[in-house]
Structures are given as structure tokens and as C-alpha cells.
Amino acid sequence: MQQYSRDNMADLLRRHDINPTHQRIEIAYALFSRQQHLSADQIMAIVNDRHSETSKATVYNTLNLFLEKKLIREVIVDPNKVFYDPNTQLHHHFYNVSSGELTDIDAEGVTICGLPQLPDGVVTEGVDIIVRIRPGAAAQA
Amino acid sequence: MQQYSRDNMADLLRRHDINPTHQRIEIAYALFSRQQHLSADQIMAIVNDRHSETSKATVYNTLNLFLEKKLIREVIVDPNKVFYDPNTQLHHHFYNVSSGELTDIDAEGVTICGLPQLPDGVVTEGVDIIVRIRPGAAAQA
DNA sequence: ACAGCGAATTAGACAGAGTCCATATTTTGG
DNA sequence: CCAAAATATGGACTCTGTCTAATTCGCTGT
Numbered sequence: 001m002q003q004y005s006r007d008n009m010a011d012l013l014r015r016h017d018i019n020p021t022h023q024r025i026e027i028a029y030a031l032f033s034r035q036q037h038l039s040a041d042q043i044m045a046i047v048n049d050r051h052s053e054t055s056k057a058t059v060y061n062t063l064n065l066f067l068e069k070k071l072i073r074e075v076i077v078d079p080n081k082v083f084y085d086p087n088t089q090l091h092h093h094f095y096n097v098s099s100g101e102l103t104d105i106d107a108e109g110v111t112i113c114g115l116p117q118l119p120d121g122v123v124t125e126g127v128d129i130i131v132r133i134r135p136g137a138a139a140q141a
Numbered sequence: 142m143q144q145y146s147r148d149n150m151a152d153l154l155r156r157h158d159i160n161p162t163h164q165r166i167e168i169a170y171a172l173f174s175r176q177q178h179l180s181a182d183q184i185m186a187i188v189n190d191r192h193s194e195t196s197k198a199t200v201y202n203t204l205n206l207f208l209e210k211k212l213i214r215e216v217i218v219d220p221n222k223v224f225y226d227p228n229t230q231l232h233h234h235f236y237n238v239s240s241g242e243l244t245d246i247d248a249e250g251v252t253i254c255g256l257p258q259l260p261d262g263v264v265t266e267g268v269d270i271i272v273r274i275r276p277g278a279a280a281q282a
Numbered sequence: 283a284c285a286g287c288g289a290a291t292t293a294g295a296c297a298g299a300g301t302c303c304a305t306a307t308t309t310t311g312g
Numbered sequence: 313c314c315a316a317a318a319t320a321t322g323g324a325c326t327c328t329g330t331c332t333a334a335t336t337c338g339c340t341g342t
Contacts, residue, residue, distance in 0.1 A: 021308080021319065040299075055321045060300060074220070080329090081299065082220045094259075097266055105257060112270065114250035118235075123277035125238055129253065129270050136264035162290065162337085181328075196292050201329060221300085222328065 004033040016069040023047075023054045027062045028071070037075060037083040037102040075102060077130055092129035105131070145174040157210040164188075164195045168203045169212070178216060178224040178243040216243065218271055233270035246272070 009028040013020040030046045031038060038046070044059045063084055066072045075083040077095045083102055092105040110129070118124065150169040154161040171187045172179060179187070185200045204225055207213045216224040218236045224243055233246040251270070259265065 019309090019318075023320070053321095056299095057301080057303095057322075058320050061320080076217055076220055079215070079217055079223045096263065103260070109255035111254050113252050113254070115270075115272065116246060118272075118274060119244070121276060122237065122274040125273040125275050127270065127272050129256075129268065131256065131259075131268050132266040133259060133263040134266050135262055160289075164291075194292095196294095197328095198293080198330080199291055202291085 004029065008032075012071070016066075016071045018065060018069055018071070022052055023058050024062050024065075026050060026052060026054065027059065028066070031072060031084060031086040035086055037085050039081045039083055041081070043084070075128075077102065077132075092131070094131050094133055096134065097132050098134050105129070145170065149173075153212070157207075157212045159206060159210055159212070163193055164199050165203050165206075167191060167193060167195065168200065169207070172213060172225060172227040176227055178226050180222045180224055182222070184225070216269075218243065218273075233272070235272050235274055237275065238273050239275050246270070 006025050006029050009025045009032065010020040012032070013024055013028060018024060026047045027043060030043050040059055040063060043063070044054065044056060047054045047059070063072070066084075067074055070088060073085045073088050075085050075093060077083070077093065078100060087104060090107040092107060092110060094103040094105060096102075112127065112129070147166050147170050150166045150173065151161040153173070154165055154169060159165060167188045168184060171184050181200055181204060184204070185195065185197060188195045188200070204213070207225075208215055211229060214226045214229050216226050216234060218224070218234065219241060228245060231248040233248060233251060235244040235246060237243075253268065253270070
């Protein structure tokens with residue numbers, strides 16, 4: 001459970017109803033072994049540095065498949081690109097607007113009070129909190 | 142204060158240190174008179190349906206200028222485009238992922254508890270809460 | 283009215299993310 | 313080992329947004 005190997009990845013994919021192909025395993029491995037937020041082009045660079053060559057179309061197809069099967073999550077904070085997050089547990093993010101760095105905030109202990117009721121006929125898909133930060137004076141004590 | 146006219150816009154722009162030109166007034170008017178969240182291409186369509194013709198470059202230049210001068214806010218929820226929000230007061234959003242519709246949530250009464258301390262050397266730029274919703278069973282009681 | 287000047291605007295080329303499609307390759311089951 | 317189904321591929325394409333060099337606008341002072 002702790003260590004991510006390519007074998008684990010195959011099992012993980014199967015558990016999510018995804019046929020494990022080489023490319024899919026590589027892409028999953030890139031995300032899960034790093035436990036980082038990566039963009040599609042970063043993933044493509046990582047994957048193509050290793051074994052197989054993988055096309056842009058496949059990277060996008062695969063990431064969207066993973067999203068659909070809820071294997072990963074997307075984080076939309078940057079107007080230019082989507083980040084993919086291997087952590088699907090409920091959590092929030094710090095986003096450093098000057099460096100583009102994205103950091104997890106454990107949702108444990110974070111509560112939001114006073115949200116209005118949902119409009120009729122809709123259900124919640126998820127609640128994201130994004131704390132946008134930038135370099136500045138030292139944090140207050 | 143309640144009604145938005147093109148004359149108001151000129152004053153508003155001047156108050157924010159922006160030289161009021163025809164194009165800028167039209168763009169500001171498009172956003173403020175509607176009090177809606179619009180994307181750059183929607184704004185371009187609106188503005189060019191009216192009086193003057195305005196180029197794509199000007200629309201983007203102007204929106205970025207407005208952002209810089211804190212006349213408007215950007216809302217990043219859709220991977221494909223940025224929405225511009227004439228409401229700069231602290232508030233949050235419902236985002237209907239199937240229709241793309243964006244609705245304000247008054248920040249009054251909404252509190253977030255339990256956020257961890259900021260990393261050192263950074264300051265908060267803003268906190269966004271996005272409640273992603275989609276059509277489904279009626280809202281729970 | 284008009285010359286001159288800086289600021290604003292323009293068209294169009296460009297860049298990057300992401301999609302689409304028709305073809306090729308791989309995988310699977312028999 | 314073969315055929316069918318699923319997957320992967322390259323390349324063209326779309327869309328949002330940026331850049332640049334050239335033009336035009338709107339002002340000032342005369």
C-alpha cells in the first residue's frame with residue numbers, strides 16, 4: 001500500500017475498472033509514485049523519458065479516463081493548465097500564485113459554516129477551498 | 142450607485158486610475174450593467190454588437206488592466222476559460238459543472254475553521270470556495 | 283484649427299493546451 | 313494463430329490568450 005510499483009499500478013487500475021495497458025501503467029506510476037500535482041505536459045515529459053513513447057492523445061485520453069473512473073482528481077487553479085492530483089481524499093489547496101506551486105491542505109479539521117442551501121434539483125459534486133498565497137511579509141505569529 | 146450608465150463607468154474607471162476610453166467604458170459597462178460572470182469571448186461579442194468595434198487584443202488588454210487595478214476579479218473554475226466577475230466583494234461561488242453556470246454565494250456568514258497556518262514568507266492573496274454542483278436528486282432537507 | 287506627442291487600439295501572426303479523426307497496433311478470446 | 317474489439321498514434325485542428333509593429337486617437341499648447 002505504501003510503495004508504488006508498476007505492479008501495484010496494474011492492480012489499482014483493475015480495481016477501478018480500467019484495463020491496464022503499458023501506457024496507462026506508466027502514467028499512473030508517474031502520478032502515484034510522486035504523489036504530486038502534475039500537468040498533462042509534465043506527465044508526458046516524465047513518461048517519455050522512461051520506457052515507452054506515449055503520444056499526447058494517449059496522455060489526455062488516459063487522464064480523462066482516470067478522472068472518469070475517479071482514480072485521480074483535477075485541480076483547476078491556473079488559467080493555463082489543469083493539474084492532476086493522485087490524492088482523491090477530501091482535501092484543499094494552497095496555491096502559490098507567483099511560483100505556481102500547489103500544496104495540499106488536509107481536510108481533517110477544516111469546516112465551513114454558513115453555506116446557503118443548494119438550489120433545487122442539484123447535488124453537490126465537491127467543495128474546493130483554494131487559498132491563494134504569494135511571497136510577502138513573514139507569516140503572522 | 143444602483144444604476145449603471147456609461148457615464149458612471151467613466152467615473153468608476155477614473156476612481157481606479159484608469160483612463161476612460163470608449164472601449165474601456167463599453168467593456169466595463171458590459172460587465173457592470175449585467176452584474177454577471179462573463180468570459181472574454183462573451184464580452185467581445187457583447188461589445189461588438191453595440192456601438193464600437195473592439196479588437197480581441199483590446200478586450201484582453203482591458204480585462205487584464207481592470208484586474209490589475211482591482212476593478213474586477215477573475216474566477217477560475219472552468220478548465221477552458223476564465224470568467225470575469227464585476228463583484229469584487231468577498232464572496233464564493235456555486236459552479237454548475239454541467240451547465241457551466243456560475244452563481245455567487247455571499248461571504249457574509251460563511252466561515253472556514255481549522256485552516257493550517259500559512260507557510261513562512263507568504264501572505265494570503267485570497268480564499269476561494271467553489272461548490273461544484275450538478276443536476277440530480279432534489280436537494281437534501 | 284492644427285501640429286505634435288504619448289497613450290491606446292488594431293490586425294494578424296503566434297503559442298500552448300486540449301480535441302478529433304482516421305489509421306495502425308495491441309490485446310483478447312476462441 | 314486468426315479475427316474482433318479495444319487502445320494508441322500522429323497530425324491536423326480549435327480555442328484561448330499573447331505579442332508585435334504599425335496606425336489612430338485624443339489631448340495639449342499655440
